[in-house]
Amino acid sequence: MIDYLATSIATLQEMIQEARVIAGFTGAGISTESGVPDFRSPDSPWMRNKPIPFEHFLASAEARREAWRRKFTMDDLYRDAKPSQGHLGIASLITSGRMPAVITQNIDGLHQASGLAEDQVIELHGNGTYAKCLNCGRRHGLDWVRSRFEASGEPPDCVACGGILKSATISFGQAMPETPMRQAQKLTAQCDLFLVLGSSLVVYPAAAFPAFAKENGARLVIVNREPTPLDEAADLVVHAEIGSVLSKFIS
Known part of the structure; x- marks a missing residue:
């Protein structure tokens, strides 16, 4: 495992050095290392406090009350969460100028807490x-x-x-935000290295970006503990903790 991880990190370092424009793309896995619950785990507290669908939120005062109750219950579970080594690694790549921004499916604000400005974080699912x-x-x-x-x-x-x-945040049934989607598409089209960190790549339309980058000629790297549907198409796949990989890039 040590040899596998060291070799993978060395390969990633080479790819980053060779890249002109890197697009970062993060999912829940980068924040679970900070203690934020993963939405899809069978025992996840999100399953007991599911977000209220948007149409119900609009239609019912009772639904709005319940939505806020669930929101604050979940907030209390991870209010002390701090940026992980993965967040700090991403921040270092952006500070270096190699990565213009990070596209994220997350709503926890931990990329901003790692020191990034709002315009360096493209939030596809909003901000909680x-x-x-x-x-x-x-x-x-x-x-x-x-x-x-x-x-x-x-x-x-x-x-x-x-x-x-x-x-x-963007609730189920709510339209995806137009500006972040345009920004994500622009960065994906510009990049020659697309770096996926902690995403299962099953939630669309967000999961379409890495496939688009690969089809556009970019190298695709996936760092995730579990296999994803795009592993076979990727140029490098690392099944490991994100922090153990990106800690090497913190400066």
């Missing part, structure tokens, strides 16, 4: 560290939302327009 008004788009802090929710049992409305507030 704040709330947004569905009407005017104004941001609201979660501490403010929670204090009022727990005091009254009712989630507050937007302070600017009175609209419905929702965690700034």
Whole structure:
């Protein structure tokens, strides 16, 4: 295992040195190493606190109350999570100028906590560290939302327009955000190395980006503990902890 990992890391180092533009792509696996639960594990707390579908959230005040209750229950489980070695490795690659931004399926804000600016993180599924008004788009802090929710049992409305507030994540049934999707597509088209970290590559449309990069001539690297549907197409596959691989790139 040591020889396999060392050889894989050496190969990845060579590929990174040879790359002109690297696109990073992260999934739940990079954050499970920080203590954030994986949505798809059979015993995951997400299964007991499933996100409310978007149409139900819009249609029912009771659904909105339950959505916020589940949201704060999950937040309490990983509120002390810190960026993993994988997050810090990604941050170093971006700081070096080799990687313009990281595309992420995650909603935990740990890439920003690792030191990245908002424009260096392309969030395909939104961000769970704040709330947004569905009407005017104004941001609201979660501490403010929670204090009022727990005091009254009712989630507050937007302070600017009175609209419905929702965690700034993309719920089931909600349209994918247009700007991040365009940004991700642009970076995928530009890159000559696409680096997948901790994604099962089964959630679409996000999982289409690595396949598009490969078809466009980029090298494809997948670092994930479990096999993925794209392993056979990849130029390098490393079945290992992300932190054990990317810790070598922290500067």
